[in-house]
Amino acid sequence: MKRLVRILTALELGVVCLAVAMIFLLVLYQAAQRFVPVPNVVWTGELSEFALIWLTFGAAGVLVTRDGHIALQLVDNLPRPGLVRAIQVLALLLVAVIATAFAWACWELVSSAGFLTSPALGLPMSWVYAITLVGLVSTTIRAVARAVGIARGAPLAGSEGDDAPAPATGEVQA
Template sequence: MSEDTPQEAVRQPRVLRSISAVEHTIGAILITVIALLVFAQALQRYLPVSGWVWSGELARYSMVGVTFIMCGYLMGQGQHITIQVIDRYVSGRAQRWIKRFANAVVLLICLAFIREGWALVTETSGQVSAALQMPMTYLYAFPLIGFVLAALRAVWALIVPGSEADSTEADLEGELA
């Protein structure tokens, strides 16, 4: 396949498209929460009210959440970290093998993180956050969920090469309607 002919994107199953929409929605909500809480913190400095200590903690935890939840989404969009520099110099079969190798490495790393994330989530240490008094297990669930979703996408990319196509917002909205 030459560079002139665009590779036809393989359509993801409805389940993966639905998961993408949920990930995208959760990511948007968490980014909005971060923006609102940081704005509230800045506003508190100029108003004669006592500060909300929990707002900074919740903003930081929301950042952790959006970082890990969006791992799977970005991988499904073909925007994860891969060796794209090499793609400029190789084509055809070599390029497909490099992409498969990259997806296999991502899958192995995700599996290792899933194992460690599971250990953190199932460990009952009783730790809670300082201001919110939130059990830390809730925070540890974000990486576990994110890496499970990324591993799911890596498996799909290995089974169906070329499935990491760029999808548009219209595709996501059209499938949920």
């Protein structure tokens, strides 16, 4: 199971890296179009906007798994670990519920927007929504799995767990 999660994480991160590269190159080309006599391409802005959407929703599931999502350290530093654990489980379940609602709405868009295309590129909008849907489903599954793990005693966010970096040689931990 851990191997499957690693493969899916690598695929999601690959999509995210591709989206970042697309945004960088397309915006760079847009800037070059203003000052250098290169052919004017109108769809670069539109595709970079879609890449930003894919980046956002593609990274959400990975961030939930790695505790890289937005968190309140005030809660993580409470002196009662049981209360911290309960709040983190509740927060992850709330993330799962919201991601499920968004995924449902996204599914409606995928199934009903097959005839719509983007204005400049002509890309079917169902493709744009489908990548977003995959990210939302991943976020839902990962949030539920992480909530169950924390409820069963997995390391809390902000604590030293298996994913914590090892100290460098000669470095003293406080």
